[in-house]
Amino acid sequence: MENSSNSTTNDKEVLRKQTDYPLKKFKNYLFDFFMLFLAVTLGFFVNNLSEDRSDRQREKQYMNSLINDLKSDTTQIQDVCISIKNQIVGIDSLLHVMENPDQHNFVNRFYYFALKYLNSATFYSGSDRTISQLKSSGGLRLIQKIFISDSIVNYYSSSDNVKYNTEFCLKEFNKILESEKEMMYLKYLRVYKIDSIPHLEELELLINDPDIINQFYNQVIYYLSSLINYNILLTDLKEEADTLMKLIKESYNLKDASE
Template identity: 35%
Template sequence: MTRRAYLAEFVMMFLAVTLSFFAENMRQGWSNRAAAREYLQLLADDLHDDVERLDFSIGFKRKKEAQIDEFIALLRSPDRTQSTARIYYLGRLIPVREPFYGSEGAIRQLENTGGLRLLRNHAIIVALNRYIAARAKVYEIQQLRDINSIQYKLAANRVLDAGVLAPLLNTDTNGDMPYGIRPPEGNPPLFSLAAEDINALIYWASNDKGSEEMNRQLMSRLKQEALDLRARILQELS
């Protein structure tokens, strides 16, 4: 084989390897872009579900804040003994929670499979990090609310008769009532009318309301972060 033939064979082999390398890079690039789009679509779907859950939790907290205001007003009223059925009912409703827990599927896939490296849109990555941080703050305040509710329950135990309070919750017989809680018949007496007991219950109920308000405000911010992130994702996918 002549020198020219060797050179031609070498060039052909070099071109074949080079083209194969470029083809593999192109194939990998297409695959990565397809995977990134799939992750983004999953994330957009999860964010849509999160916004719906947030709307429900925010609405629930607004209603809970109004219930606590009414509960405190009734306890402060000199005619409280004429409204004890409502006091018992509200007192039993206050500990009920509707916490928010976001969808984890897409975010976990991105974190566990290294999918984050496939996202090339810096604005989406920044918005995603903001959303994750805001969501963690909501979870933190929800836990704080759980701790505060312990003190509320202890204070309620001194004012509200457990014998009256306990039967109010029955999901079998009260299925037509929110959370299976039904007001008591008549106006059963309070367990204590002592000023210090009433004052303690009012304090911890108002504290509980403060936790609900803080959580609602954080949820509203989280919702805005979710909407912003989803809008960026949909723009990227369009």
């Protein structure tokens, strides 16, 4: 009986020792909360820092890719402008020929200039690989420098305008090709080289109607004015591309592989 009483007393002593912890002070709870808050905040900060670093790397990759597109554009513009200037000179010569239908060797000269300068054409297409990726993936938001993103948007707006004029010029050019099919014996192209046409004899037009020739003249002069305007737009676009490339290189400290 005495042992049972002692056991009960001992159990009470153990229970009291287990539950009789000193109460934490308020500042201890505050310290624990602060440490927990600091740990969460630091984790959030480190995660954001990692994401920001990744975004900056992607931004720079996009800028490098954009530089390559702009280089491709400027090279293509140079080639197209050379072709257009040559075509403008040839078309102008054709118009002079058509303005004097009674001159000697009119038909030969008509064939020569029409087939040489209005049988093919070169137009601008542009490279929009990077800007398409930026738009489709929401990558434009990665560009922190507002003046850079504005310049990019403005450049591709100008490029779209040039492409619209490309379609317009191509449409007018196709009209001329259709008229040539109606007016000319294109079999001469299979038999003779174009440069030999001025010296051939007995060339004739499929249709030698003055009204149709005048209509063709109107088509050609309209196409010529379109080409002149198109060439101006291309020249302006190249200047924009050069300016944008310089701006991007300076802002992102980018260099050409050859530098």
